[in-house]
Structure formats: structure tokens, C-alpha cells
Amino acid sequence: MKRIATYLAIAAIGAATACGATETSTTQPKIADTKTTVPVPTTTQPAPSTEAPQALAPSSAPTATQAATVPMPNVVCMNLQAAQNLIQKAGVFFSRSRDATGAGRMQVLDRNWVVVAQTPAPGVPIGEGDAVLSVVKKGEPGDCS
Structure with a gap:
């Protein structure tokens, strides 16, 4: 913050002298020398304990959030972009x-x-990344044309 104030002061002095008389001044404005000291954090290590570690009690069933699943649409013989759009419209954004x-x-x-x-096959519930689409380039054998 002090640096910003220093730079603003220098800019103000420069602007004031640039708009003044045409005489040249031989005195130079003094610029404050600022130094920033950053304290170095120190850490202390706790003394080793002579007590035996206690076993943690097993927690109840994990509370993992289940991702929503939607039925896989039939996308065979669609161009890949349209197939991805249909899967995203169903609610899964990563295929x-x-x-x-x-x-x-x-x-x-x-x-x-x-x-x-x-x-998977059409109708099977899918989540993010579950849909795998096998594709060929347009005009290649097996492109449904």
C-alpha cells in the first residue's frame, strides 16, 4: 500500500513540474525509500507423546452423494454431435x-x-462418463448410410 502511495506522489510531483514554468530546476525531489519487512512464520513441533495412539471408532456408513442417473437414449446412426446433444439434454453432460x-x-x-x-444399451441408467459411443467417420464402411 505504501508503494502505491509513493508512486502516486511521484506521479503528482511529475505532473506538477511538467505543467509549471519553462525554467529548469536543479533540485531533485526526494523520494522516500520504503522497505517492506515480511515476518517469517515459525512453527513449533509438539513434544512426542508417550501415550499409545487410540484406535478410531469406525464411522457409520459413508455418506457419498450418488450422482443422478438417466436412461441412456438410443443414439446409434446419429452424428456424434447430435448424439452428445441428446445425451446432454437427458441430463448427462460427460460422454x-x-x-x-x-x-x-x-x-x-x-x-x-x-x-x-x-x-450401455438404450434405456439403461447412466451417469457422468458412463456413455461410450463407438464412431466412424462419415463415408466409411458401417456409417449407417
Whole structure:
């Protein structure tokens, strides 16, 4: 905060002298030298205990939040983008896709790929990431055309 005030003071002095008379001044304004000291945190270690550690009592059943599931829509023979949109409309926003030829190609432009198989089958409840869509490029064998 002091640095900001110092810079503002320097700017104000510079602005005031720039708008003044045309005579040059030989005196220089003194700039306050500010130093910031940051305290170094120190930690103390507790003395070792001679008592035996006590076993923690087992907690009751874990309270994991279950993700909502929705029925998997039938997306076979749809372009990949439309299939993903339909799955998202059902309520699941993360689905996966893979190259059905086994070549490992990435699906960069989703609309250029056609879904030829899906896991799980239509109607099976799915959550985030459960839907796996096997795809081929448009015009390749098996593209439902």
C-alpha cells in the first residue's frame, strides 16, 4: 500500500513540474525509500507423546452423494454431435467416444463422425462418463448410410 502511495506522489510531483514554468530546476525531489519487512512464520513441533495412539471408532456408513442417473437414449446412426446433444439434454453432460475402427483417431469435429455402437444399451441408467459411443467417420464402411 505504501508503494502505491509513493508512486502516486511521484506521479503528482511529475505532473506538477511538467505543467509549471519553462525554467529548469536543479533540485531533485526526494523520494522516500520504503522497505517492506515480511515476518517469517515459525512453527513449533509438539513434544512426542508417550501415550499409545487410540484406535478410531469406525464411522457409520459413508455418506457419498450418488450422482443422478438417466436412461441412456438410443443414439446409434446419429452424428456424434447430435448424439452428445441428446445425451446432454437427458441430463448427462460427460460422454466418451472412441474410434470404432481401432485406429485410435481423435474425434475433433464431432459432426463428421457417426455413432455405430453405444454402451450401455438404450434405456439403461447412466451417469457422468458412463456413455461410450463407438464412431466412424462419415463415408466409411458401417456409417449407417
